[in-house]
Amino acid sequence: MGLSARQGLLELRLGPIDGTGGPCRPFTRLPGADEIARALPRPPARDVPCVEALDADLAVLHLLENGGAEIFLSADPQGRSRLETMVGPDRARALAIHPAMQMKQRVPLASSWLVCMMHWQGLSTAEIARRVRVSGPTVRRWVKDGPK
Numbered sequence: 001m002g003l004s005a006r007q008g009l010l011e012l013r014l015g016p017i018d019g020t021g022g023p024c025r026p027f028t029r030l031p032g033a034d035e036i037a038r039a040l041p042r043p044p045a046r047d048v049p050c051v052e053a054l055d056a057d058l059a060v061l062h063l064l065e066n067g068g069a070e071i072f073l074s075a076d077p078q079g080r081s082r083l084e085t086m087v088g089p090d091r092a093r094a095l096a097i098h099p100a101m102q103m104k105q106r107v108p109l110a111s112s113w114l115v116c117m118m119h120w121q122g123l124s125t126a127e128i129a130r131r132v133r134v135s136g137p138t139v140r141r142w143v144k145d146g147p148k
Contacts, residue, residue, distance in 0.1 A: 047063070050108075052098065053101075054087055060114060066107045070106050073105070114131075115138075116147045118132075
């Protein structure tokens with residue numbers, strides 16, 4: 001695809017590219033995948049073990065379901081824990097044996113990180129507010145300020 005064909009695609013999406021400072025910025029080339037992809041929101045230090053052991057998507061589910069509750073983490077899960085049924089025995093074991101985790105602990109709420117993560121996943125402000133039980137302006141502020 002030549003430059004004129006790419007420019008034609010951009011003009012279809014953004015309007016004319018004439019460099020006059022109109023409603024769109026002029027492009028001379030299509031952005032690469034690394035410029036389009038947004039970085040995953042960085043979790044606060046207290047939530048890093050959960051994200052490392054479970055990956056970001058499962059960590060979101062775990063924090064939404066168990067946030068604020070006290071949980072017992074077993075290095076040898078027997079199939080009875082809520083966490084194990086949600087993430088599987090291997091991930092539950094990985095969380096339990098993480099050096100920063102204790103056997104019995106309170107799961108953090110991690111609301112600001114959850115909001116940033118859900119925004120990163122593409123959920124609307126209203127949907128995020130419903131799931132995390134905060135107001136829309138709070139969601140917008142946390143997205144703007146980043147996780148704390």
